[in-house]
Amino acid sequence: MSAALPMPTLIAMAWRNLWRNSERSWVMIGALAIAIAAMLFLIAMMRGLLNDMSQQNLRALPGDIQIHPHAYLDDPAIEYRLPWPSGDLRHILDGPLVARWSGRISVGAMIASERENRGIQLIGYLPSREGNSSFNEHQLITGIWPADHDRGVVVGGALLDKLDTDLGKRIVLTSQGADGEIAEMGAPIIGVFKAEMAQTEERLVYIPLPALQQMLRSGEDIQQIAIFSATDSDIHPLQAHLKNALPTADIQRWDQLNSYLSAMLDSMDAIITILIVVMFITLAFGLINTLIMAIFERVKEIGLMLALGLKPSHIALMILAETCVLLILGIVIGNSLAGLAIYSLHDGIDLSAVAEGFAMIGAAPSLTPQFLWRDVWLCNGIVITLGLLCSLLPAWRAAHYSPIEALYRD
Amino acid sequence: MPLSLRLAWRNLWRHQRRTWLTVAAMTLCNTILIFMISLQAGSYLTMLDNSLAVFTGHLQLQHPRYHDDPKPRFSVANGRQLAAELRGLPGVNGAAARGLGFALLSSSTRSKAMQVIGVESAFESSVSSIPGTLRQGQYLSDSTPQGLILGRRSATHLKAEIGSEITLLGSGRDGSFAASVLTVVGIVDSGLEEMDRSTAFIRLQDFQDIFSFGTEVSHIALRSPSIFEVPTTQAGIDQRIADHATLVSVDWNSLMPGLKQAILSDVASALFIYAILVIVVVFSVLNNQLMAVLERRKEYGILLSLGVAHRRLIGLLFAETALLAGLGLFLGLVVGGLINSYFAHAGVYFAGMEQMAEKFNLPSRIYPMMHPATLLAGPLCVFFGSLMAAFYPALKLRRLHPVMARAGL
Numbered sequence: 001m002s003a004a005l006p007m008p009t010l011i012a013m014a015w016r017n018l019w020r021n022s023e024r025s026w027v028m029i030g031a032l033a034i035a036i037a038a039m040l041f042l043i044a045m046m047r048g049l050l051n052d053m054s055q056q057n058l059r060a061l062p063g064d065i066q067i068h069p070h071a072y073l074d075d076p077a078i079e080y081r082l083p084w085p086s087g088d089l090r091h092i093l094d095g096p097l098v099a100r101w102s103g104r105i106s107v108g109a110m111i112a113s114e115r116e117n118r119g120i121q122l123i124g125y126l127p128s129r130e131g132n133s134s135f136n137e138h139q140l141i142t143g144i145w146p147a148d149h150d151r152g153v154v155v156g157g158a159l160l161d162k163l164d165t166d167l168g169k170r171i172v173l174t175s176q177g178a179d180g181e182i183a184e185m186g187a188p189i190i191g192v193f194k195a196e197m198a199q200t201e202e203r204l205v206y207i208p209l210p211a212l213q214q215m216l217r218s219g220e221d222i223q224q225i226a227i228f229s230a231t232d233s234d235i236h237p238l239q240a241h242l243k244n245a246l247p248t249a250d251i252q253r254w255d256q257l258n259s260y261l262s263a264m265l266d267s268m269d270a271i272i273t274i275l276i277v278v279m280f281i282t283l284a285f286g287l288i289n290t291l292i293m294a295i296f297e298r299v300k301e302i303g304l305m306l307a308l309g310l311k312p313s314h315i316a317l318m319i320l321a322e323t324c325v326l327l328i329l330g331i332v333i334g335n336s337l338a339g340l341a342i343y344s345l346h347d348g349i350d351l352s353a354v355a356e357g358f359a360m361i362g363a364a365p366s367l368t369p370q371f372l373w374r375d376v377w378l379c380n381g382i383v384i385t386l387g388l389l390c391s392l393l394p395a396w397r398a399a400h401y402s403p404i405e406a407l408y409r410d
Numbered sequence: 411m412p413l414s415l416r417l418a419w420r421n422l423w424r425h426q427r428r429t430w431l432t433v434a435a436m437t438l439c440n441t442i443l444i445f446m447i448s449l450q451a452g453s454y455l456t457m458l459d460n461s462l463a464v465f466t467g468h469l470q471l472q473h474p475r476y477h478d479d480p481k482p483r484f485s486v487a488n489g490r491q492l493a494a495e496l497r498g499l500p501g502v503n504g505a506a507a508r509g510l511g512f513a514l515l516s517s518s519t520r521s522k523a524m525q526v527i528g529v530e531s532a533f534e535s536s537v538s539s540i541p542g543t544l545r546q547g548q549y550l551s552d553s554t555p556q557g558l559i560l561g562r563r564s565a566t567h568l569k570a571e572i573g574s575e576i577t578l579l580g581s582g583r584d585g586s587f588a589a590s591v592l593t594v595v596g597i598v599d600s601g602l603e604e605m606d607r608s609t610a611f612i613r614l615q616d617f618q619d620i621f622s623f624g625t626e627v628s629h630i631a632l633r634s635p636s637i638f639e640v641p642t643t644q645a646g647i648d649q650r651i652a653d654h655a656t657l658v659s660v661d662w663n664s665l666m667p668g669l670k671q672a673i674l675s676d677v678a679s680a681l682f683i684y685a686i687l688v689i690v691v692v693f694s695v696l697n698n699q700l701m702a703v704l705e706r707r708k709e710y711g712i713l714l715s716l717g718v719a720h721r722r723l724i725g726l727l728f729a730e731t732a733l734l735a736g737l738g739l740f741l742g743l744v745v746g747g748l749i750n751s752y753f754a755h756a757g758v759y760f761a762g763m764e765q766m767a768e769k770f771n772l773p774s775r776i777y778p779m780m781h782p783a784t785l786l787a788g789p790l791c792v793f794f795g796s797l798m799a800a801f802y803p804a805l806k807l808r809r810l811h812p813v814m815a816r817a818g819l
Contacts, residue, residue, distance in 0.1 A: 021704070024697055031693035038686040045679070075567055077520060108608075110514045110523030110580075116481065117512050117581055119523035119608060164481070174514050174579075176521035182514070275683070278442065282687055285435030286694035289428055293701050296425075357671025 010314065014321035017294065025326065028290045032330025032383070033337060035279050039379050040338035043272050044369035050268060051370050053363045054254070054261055056197065061106065061123065063226030064235050066257060067242065068250045072223060078107050078178050081221035088245040097238045099230040102129035103222035105212050109175035111155075111205060113165035120159065120205045122173060124212030143167050143191030151211045152190030156201025160192055167192055173207075178218035185215040196364035198355075261362075272375065276382045284390045291323060291394040302398055303406025312399035319395035320388065327387045331380050342369045414722070418729035421702070432698045433737050436792055439691040440742020441749065443684055443788025448750050448778035449758060450680060454673050455779060458637055458662075464600060466665050467504075467537045467631035468640045471496075471651065474658045476629065477665075482511060482583040482621070486657060489627025490530065490614065496632065497533070499650060501643035504536025504633040509617040509626075513580030513588065515610060517568040524564060525609045526578065528617020528627075537631040540600050540611070547572040547596035550613050557595035557613065561606030565597045572596070582622035590620045637662070684788060688795050696799035699731055703803040710807065711815030724804045728797065735796035742789045754780045 018025050069080040084103060085093055093101045105124035110117055128148050146152055153171065155163075165171065170188050177183035187207065195201045213219065227242070229235045235253055242251045255262050295302070302315055348368040351358060355365035422429050462468055471492070473484035486492065489507035496505040509528035514521055531550035535541040541549045550557050558576055560568065570576060574594045582588040592612060600606055618624060634643040644659050651657045663670050703710075710723060757775035778784075 023700060023704075027693055027697045027700065031690050031697075034693075035686060035690050038682070042679070042682060075563075077567060079520075108522055110512065112581065115585065119512055119525060162480075174521075174523070176516070180519050182516065182521055279683075279687065279690065282435060282439050282442075282690050285431045285438070286690070286697055289431045289694065290697060292427060292431070293425075297705070351675070354671035354675050356666075356668035357673070357675050360668040360672045 010318050011321050011325075014318050014325055017298075017318070017322055018325055021294070021297075024290060024293070028286060028326060029330045029333065031283060031286055032327065033333035035283050036331060036334025036379060036383060037337035037341070039276055039279055040335065040376065041341050041369070042275070043375045043379065044338070044342050044371050045367065046268070046272070047370035047372060047375065048368050049363055050261075050264055052367065053264070053361060056200075056362050056364055061104065061224065061226065062228075062254075063102075063224075064229040064254055065227040065239055065242065066252055066254070067225040067227070067246065068252075069223065070248055070250055073250055076106065076108065076223075078105075078176055078216055078218065078223075079180075081178070081218060081223055082225065082249065084220045084222060085225060089242070092238075092241050092245055093225075093227065097230055097241070099228045100129065101225060101227045102126055103209065104224040104226060105209060105216070105218070105222055106224060107175050107212075107216070109173050109205070111153075111159070111163065112172045112174070113163040113169065115164040116162060118159065118162055118202075121203050122175065122212065123204060123206050124209040125206065126209045139194045141192045141194050143189070145191055146206075146208045148208055149210055150190065150208050152188045152207075154191035154193055154206040155189055156204060157192055157194050158198050158201035159203075159205070160189070162202065165189065173205075173215065175216065177216050178221070183216050185211070187211070196366070197359045197362075199359060269378075272378065273382070276379050277386070280383060280386050284386065287323075287326075287387060288390050288394065290326075291319065291391055294322070295319065295394055295398045299401065299406050299409050302401055303403045303409070306401065306403035307407060316395040316399040319398055320391055323387060323391035323395075324384075327384055331383060335376065335380070342371050345369050414726055414729055415733075418726055418733055421726070421730050422733055425702075428698060428701070429734065432694050432734060433741065435691050435694045436735065436738025436796070437741040437745060439687050440738060440789040440792055441746040442687065443792070444742065444746030444785055445749055445753075445778065446680065446684070447788050448754075448780065448784040449776060450676070451781065451784045452754075452779035453776045454676075455637075456773070456776065457673070458669060460773075461666065461669055462637070462662050463539045464602060464605065465538050465540060465631075466662060468634040468637065468662050469632040469644055469647065470660050470665060471630040471632070471647070471657055472628075472660055473656055477658075477660055480510070480628075482623075482628070485509075485583070485623065485626035485628055486630060488625050489630055490625070493530065493533070493627075493630045496630065496647065496650070499643075499646055501634060501639060501646050502632055503635050504533065505630055506530045506533035506537045507614060507627040507630045508534075509614055509621065509623050510628040511580060511588070511617070511621045513578045515564075515568065516577045516579070517570045517574055520568045522564060522567055522608075526580070526617070526621075527609060527611050528614040528621075528623075529611050530614050534611075537633050540598050540605075543598045543600050545597050545599045547594070549596055550611065554593075554595045554613070556590065556592050556616055558592040559596045559598055559611040560594055561609060562597055562599040563603065563606040564608065564610065565594070567607070570594050578620065580621070582620070583624075583626065584622050586622055588621050590616070592616075632659075684791075688788075688791050691792055692795040692799045695731065695734065695796040696802060698734070699727065699800050699803045700806070702730070703727065703807050707810065707815045708817075710810055711812050711817070714810065714812035715816060720808050720810075724807055727804055727807060728800055731797055731800040735793045738796070739789045739793045742792070743785065746789070747785060750778050750780060750785070753778050 067082065069082050072080040092098065103126065107122050109120055109122040111120050126148055127146060141157055143154070145154060160166070163171065167189055170186050172184060172186050174182060174184050229238060239251055239253055255265055305315065306312070346368065348366040351365045351367055358365050471486060473486055476484040493505045493507040496502055507530055511526050512523065513526045514523050529550065545562060548554065550559060560570060568576065572594055576592045576594060578590045578592055580588045614627065634640045640661055644661055647659050651659065713723065754777055757777045759775045
C-alpha cells in the first residue's frame, strides 16, 4: 500500500489541474461569479424594498410594539379607548426594557377650509413624549411642529393644495366625540409637512393630543400606546410581559401590524432560497459538464495514478478539491462584485419615474439596497453545498476506474 | 440533409453526455422562463382588468383641470345627457356620469367622514363592478329616492343596517351648506378595504340636489370592449368632444399611473433574474463549444491542411451550436408549454398570499397566459444567446494554423 498522500499535495495537484485548461475554468468561474453577484445584489435590493415598506408603514405612527383596545384595529372608532397607563402596565412601561413610550389617538375626521373639505386621519400625539423630531420623519416645509399644549394642526402639502388654503388660516375639524355626538373644533394650520408618498400628505393631519382629547370629549383616554424597545434585540419577551399586564388589549409587534408586510417578511427567506436554488441548478449542469470533461480527458492519467498505487479515495479527494477551488474563486469574485455594486448604491437609487407604482406597494420612490450577512452566508452556503454535491458523482466515478481499462482507453 | 448539417449533427453526438447536460440546462432554463413570463403576463392582465373594473373604468371624461386639481367647480356640464350620447358611440361598452363629494355621514350613534359618489343607478354597473357586489338590500334605482349604499366596513363602523337613517353634512359646489337625510338601501362589499371603509353611493339626481351641482357632474366613466381597444375608443370620443373646450378624455394610465408603474417595476426586477439565467446558460453553451473546438484541434489541422477553408469549419461550428440550441429550444417549448397549459386551466394558487393578492386586485388563483409571445420570448433569447456564445470558439478556430493545429498546438 502506498503511504498517505498529504493534503497539501492533493490541493497543489487540484490547483494545477484547474489551470491545465484555463479557459474552460475561467468560463465556469465567470458563470459562477456572475450568478452569485447577481443573486446577492438582487437579494439586497429586495431586502431594501421590504425595509423601506416597513419604515413607510410605520412612519405615520411608529412604535416597536403597539397596544390598541380590542376591536379597534377592525373598527377604528373613538368608542374603543384605553385609559392612560397605570398600575402594572405603567410599571413595565417605565421599566428598563422600554426606551420611551407614548399615548396617541387616531380617528377619521373631516377637515374643512372655507372652500373645500376632505376626509382625513387625525392623529393626536404628545410631542414631548415622541422623542421630538424622531416621531415624524416627514419634513416640515413651513411653520412649526406643535408643543404639547398648542392648539394648531400640521397638514401635508398636498392636502393644503386640495383645501385651497394656507399656513396660518383656520380650518374646521369634524369627527365623532366619545359621547357619540358630533365633535367640532376650529384650529389654525401651524405647520406644513412634506412626505415621500403623496397619499401620506393627503391623508394625515397631526394635532397635539390634549387638544384632540378636548375636542373629542374623551378625557385622558387614548387609543394607542406606542412602545420603543430599549434594545435592538428580541422584542418578543417585552410583548409577553405586556400581554400579562393587559390581557384584554391587542398587543402587536411592528411586523404584525400590517398583515401584508408580515406575510412578505415571513415569505422573504423562502423566496430567496428558491431563487438561489433555481439559479444554481441552472448553473449545476455547466459545472457537472466541466468536471466530467476534466475527468474524461484525464482517464489515462488517472489510470496511471491508480496503477502506481494511489488510493481511489485520493482521486476522489483530488476532484473534490478541484471543485472546491473552482467554487471558492467564483464566490470570492462574485461576492466582491456584489459588494461593489451594493456599496456604489448606498445612497439609494432614485425611482421617482415610477413613484406611483411604488406608492401602491407602500414604498418610497428611492431604493437603497440592504446588506445582510445572513444572506451572504445563505447564498454562498447553498452554492458550496450544492456544488460539492454535484461533484460527488464524477469524483466517485473517477475513483472507481479500473487502472488497466483506464490506461488502455483511447 | 446537406452535408454540413449532417456533419454538425454527428459532431454534436460525439460526446453524448456533454451534449445532453447542456441541452438539459437549456431546457430547464427555457421551462422556467416560459412559466414565469406567462404567469407574470397573466397576472398583469388580471390585475389591470380587475383594478379598472372596480371603479375607475378605462377612460374618463373630465374638465381639463379636474385631473390635477379635483375640485367640485371643475365639472362637466350636462353630464347625464352627454353620457347618454356617448353610450351610442362604437367602441363604448359602458358610460355613466358621476358626482364626487366629501361629507360627514352620521348614524344615530356614529359619524364618519366619507367620499360620497352620485351615480346613474341604471348605468353604473356598466362601468363598475361595485353594484355587482351587493350583499344586502337592493341597489339604487328610481324607486329608492334619497337612498344610500354603504360599504360593508363603513356600515359596520356606522352601525347602520338596511333602513337606517343617515345624516349627511358637507358643503355644496357653490360653497353653500349641503345637508340631507338618507336611508340605507343596500350594502356592498367591493373587496377593497379602502373603498369599503370610506365610500358611499347615492343617486346622481340626489347628489346634484344635495351638493348644488345642478346638471353638472364630476366625470363620466367609460368602458372599452377591452384594455387593448382603449386607444381606438378614446380616438372616437375625442372626435366627438372636439368642439367642447371644457372636456378632455383621460385614459386609465393617467387615471391610475401607479398600475402601469407597478407592472413596469415588477417587469424590471424579473428581467434582471431572467437575464442572469440566460447568461448562466449561455456560459454553459460557451464552455461546451469551447471544449469541442479545443479537443478537435488535430482534426481541424488535418482538414485545414487538406484545403478546407476556415470559414467552412466555422460554419460547421455554428451549425452545431444552432442544432444544440435548437434542441434546447424545442424541448424547452414542449416541457414549458405542457406545464403552462396545465396551469392555464388549473390556475396557480399562492397559499398565504391572499393579502398580497388583494392589494393588487388579484384573485388568489392566477392563470398563466398562453400566448406565442409569452411562450417564445424567453427561449428565443436563450437560442440567440447560445449562437452568440459560439463566437469566441469560432475566433479560436479562425486563428488555427494547419501545421500547428495538427501538432495539437
